Structure formats: structure tokens, C-alpha cells
Amino acid sequence: MARAGVSWMFTTADFALTLPGRIEALLSRIETLMTRIDHVIDSADAVVAHVQRTTGAADTVVASASAASHTALELIEMFDPIAKKSEPMARRFVDNLSDAEVDAAIAMVDQLPGLLDHMEALLPILATLDTVSPEIHELLGVTKDVRRAVIGIPGFKFFRNRGEDKLNDEMEDEQR
Numbered sequence: 001m002a003r004a005g006v007s008w009m010f011t012t013a014d015f016a017l018t019l020p021g022r023i024e025a026l027l028s029r030i031e032t033l034m035t036r037i038d039h040v041i042d043s044a045d046a047v048v049a050h051v052q053r054t055t056g057a058a059d060t061v062v063a064s065a066s067a068a069s070h071t072a073l074e075l076i077e078m079f080d081p082i083a084k085k086s087e088p089m090a091r092r093f094v095d096n097l098s099d100a101e102v103d104a105a106i107a108m109v110d111q112l113p114g115l116l117d118h119m120e121a122l123l124p125i126l127a128t129l130d131t132v133s134p135e136i137h138e139l140l141g142v143t144k145d146v147r148r149a150v151i152g153i154p155g156f157k158f159f160r161n162r163g164e165d166k167l168n169d170e171m172e173d174e175q176r
Contacts, residue, residue, distance in 0.1 A: 150156055
């Protein structure tokens with residue numbers, strides 16, 4: 001037993017002597033571990049900050065998309081009845097429209113500027129037609145008077161029949 005007591009005493013003394021070195025090594029490892037933990041915390045803080053920025057940007061995108069979606073929904077609600085009502089007419093229009101007709105419509109639209117220029121030039125002339133109308137009526141009256149006078153000329157019937165025969169001969173020649 002005395003040996004066991006001495007052995008225990010040496011073991012305890014050895015333990016007590018090595019304890020400061022072991023504590024120092026343990027503290028060194030704890031410091032290293034704390035440095036690594038600080039780096040992990042810094043990295044986690046950076047990740048959290050990045051996530052917060054990303055979340056803020058996502059919130060902005062969601063708000064913008066929500067506003068756009070709301071506007072689109074309003075437009076759809078506004079134009080949906082019109083679209084449903086005009087769908088059969090549009091389908092019939094598209095089904096019956098040929099490529100040649102589309103080309104002709106495009107060509108016609110291309111001609112509109114020139115047509116507008118011609119119409120602008122023609123409108124002043126058309127505006128004067130209301131003053132021409134009485135003159136034309138007067139001219140027709142004079143023409144009727146001249147016709148009556150010519151019909152009354154002796155031998156005019158002969159000339160008229162001869163002219164009609166000549167016109168009939170010319171028409172027959174043209175038809176052949």
C-alpha cells in the first residue's frame with residue numbers, strides 16, 4: 001500500500017507539474033479556436049448582410065411586378081369584353097384575308113400621303129362647283145334651244161340619218 005501511495009504521489013506530482021503546460025496548450029488551442037470562430041461569425045455576418053440586400057432587391061422586384069400585374073389585370077378586365085365581342089369578326093377577317101389582299105392594303109396605305117396631297121389640291125376646285133351648277137343649267141337650256149333650232153332647219157333630218165348610218169357602219173367595223 002505504501003507503494004501505491006508513493007506511486008499515486010508521483011503520478012499526482014507529475015500531473016501537477018505538467019498541468020501548467022497542458023493548460024497553456026489548451027489556452028493556445030482555445031485562442032486559435034476563438035480566432036476561427038470570429039472568422040466564422042464575420043463570414044456569417046457578411047452572408048446575412050448579402051441576404052438582407054438580396055431580400056431588399058427581391059422586395060423591390062416583387063413590388064414592381066405586383067404593380068405591373070395590377071395594371072395588366074386592369075387592362076385585361078377593360079379589354080376582355082371588347083376582345084370577346086370582336087373575336088368572331090376578327091377570326092372571319094383573318095380567315096378570309098388573302099396575301100394579295102394584305103399586299104394591296106399595304107400598297108393602298110403607302111399611297112395615302114400622295115392621295116392626301118391630291119385631295120388638298122382638288123378641294124378648292126370642288127368648292128367652286130356650287131357656282132358652276134347654275135352656269136351648267138343655263139348651258140343645258142341654251143343647248144336645248146340650239147337643238148330645237150337645228151331640228152327646224154330644212155334637210156336636217158337627211159343629215160342626221162346620214163350621220164347615224166355612218167356611225168352604225170363604224171361600230172360594225174370595230175366589232176369585226
